[in-house]
Amino acid sequence: MDDVEQLYARAYPRLVGILAVAAGSRAEAEEVVQEAFARLLPRWPTVAHYEDPEAWVRTVAFRLLSNRFRKLRHGRTATARLGPPPDAAAPSGVRVGVGRARAAVAAAQRRAGGLDHRCGLAGAQHAA
Numbered sequence: 001m002d003d004v005e006q007l008y009a010r011a012y013p014r015l016v017g018i019l020a021v022a023a024g025s026r027a028e029a030e031e032v033v034q035e036a037f038a039r040l041l042p043r044w045p046t047v048a049h050y051e052d053p054e055a056w057v058r059t060v061a062f063r064l065l066s067n068r069f070r071k072l073r074h075g076r077t078a079t080a081r082l083g084p085p086p087d088a089a090a091p092s093g094v095r096v097g098v099g100r101a102r103a104a105v106a107a108a109q110r111r112a113g114g115l116d117h118r119c120g121l122a123g124a125q126h127a128a
Contacts, residue, residue, distance in 0.1 A: 004044055008037055011054045015061060023065055032068070036061035 012033060019029035036057045040047060047053045091099075 003048060004037075004041065007053055007057070011057060012037070015054070015058055018058070019061055019065060022062070028065070028068070029061075032061045032064040033057070035064050 015033045015036075016026065016029045019032055020026040023029045023032070039060055040053075040057055047056050050056055
């Protein structure tokens with residue numbers, strides 16, 4: 001594993017710099033490079049014999065970044081396809097009153113009341 005540590009120490013700053021330019025974000029670059037190195041660990045016995053193990057890490061990091069961009073693009077497309085959210089109706093006076101009453105009751109009492117209401121248990125049953 002010393003070789004992995006040496007590769008990490010030597011290549012990490014360079015890879016983060018390269019991917020930060022591609023990603024437009026140093027934080028994003030750090031995440032994909034770290035993930036690429038995490039994926040390297042179980043494959044190290046094989047990748048260690050490659051002519052340039054750093055190239056393997058770089059390729060994986062760029063693929064991870066590409067996958068992130070694709071997911072963002074698909075998310076934006078889906079959001080645009082759905083359109084703006086419908087206007088939510090203002091809560092009714094009863095709902096506001098119930099919310100205020102619940103907030104005034106202690107957490108244990110709310111749980112007990114929920115058991116009573118949802119499970120049909122009597123007070124003594126759910127207290128036990």
